[in-house]
Amino acid sequence: MKSRPFVNFFQVASLLMALVAVALLAAITTMHFAIHGAEVQVPALKGMTVPDARSETAGLGLSLDVDNRYYSADVAAGHILSQSPEAGTVVRREWKVRVAESLGPQKVDVPDMVGKEERVAALTLRRSGLELGATGHLPYGKAAEGTVLAQDPPAHAQGISQPSINLLVAAPDDDAPDGYVMPDLVGSPVVSAQAQLTRVGIKSAANFVDVPIAPVASGNAPPRLPVRPGAVMAQTPMAGTRVDQGTLVKLTVAK
Numbered sequence: 001m002k003s004r005p006f007v008n009f010f011q012v013a014s015l016l017m018a019l020v021a022v023a024l025l026a027a028i029t030t031m032h033f034a035i036h037g038a039e040v041q042v043p044a045l046k047g048m049t050v051p052d053a054r055s056e057t058a059g060l061g062l063s064l065d066v067d068n069r070y071y072s073a074d075v076a077a078g079h080i081l082s083q084s085p086e087a088g089t090v091v092r093r094e095w096k097v098r099v100a101e102s103l104g105p106q107k108v109d110v111p112d113m114v115g116k117e118e119r120v121a122a123l124t125l126r127r128s129g130l131e132l133g134a135t136g137h138l139p140y141g142k143a144a145e146g147t148v149l150a151q152d153p154p155a156h157a158q159g160i161s162q163p164s165i166n167l168l169v170a171a172p173d174d175d176a177p178d179g180y181v182m183p184d185l186v187g188s189p190v191v192s193a194q195a196q197l198t199r200v201g202i203k204s205a206a207n208f209v210d211v212p213i214a215p216v217a218s219g220n221a222p223p224r225l226p227v228r229p230g231a232v233m234a235q236t237p238m239a240g241t242r243v244d245q246g247t248l249v250k251l252t253v254a255k
Contacts, residue, residue, distance in 0.1 A: 061094060084099075190251060230254065
């Protein structure tokens with residue numbers, strides 16, 4: 001008879017433990033459904049129009065942000081070129097999906113901005129359907145302050161990726177430059193090209209290559225002049241590209 005209190009105690013303890021286990025299991029299950037119920041898969045948006053993609057993502061509780069626009073010969077204007085995150089990625093609701101929109105093939109002609117005043121250049125670009133990109137400033141005593149010295153991409157360029165033009169603008173002589181536009185060094189003696197870069201604090205590396213002798217011209221074709229030893233044959237970055245003092249310019253030079 002004296003053992004019954006102990007039996008009852010263990011029965012009650014076992015029942016309480018069972019109830020706690022059930023409660024924990026219920027809580028874990030609830031959390032699982034709460035967490036996974038707030039997750040969705042990012043849909044495939046490439047090729048869709050922006051309004052259709054916006055409707056698709058909104059229906060899943062996601063938001064859509066067009067953060068870039070590019071020219072494309074393959075994807076029609078107003079359709080999506082790329083997306084991030086990729087299709088199939090599991091994200092939480094209210095996640096922002098970033099996409100790039102196609103502008104279709106490049107039809108606008110890039111105007112010549114060199115020699116124009118900076119504000120006039122910016123206005124001309126807007127009227128042409130283009131945008132003002134990065135602007136670098138270079139002390140240059142041979143041009144009035146605010147005059148455009150160079151642009152990237154150059155005038156009348158074809159196959160550009162974005163509708164934005166970078167400008168290099170003349171600054172007062174006592175200003176510190178915050179960027180440069182890469183000059184065209186092809187054809188220049190490598191010594192002169194490297195000296196031009198060194199003057200503005202840009203490092204360069206020269207790679208000397210053998211150049212085959214040009215064949216003698218035949219018929220009415222004009223003769224091809226041989227490449228002078230020590231002349232720059234190619235450069236990276238290309239002329240017109242914006243560079244700074246952290247850029248390493250690579251020059252291909254004829255032996």
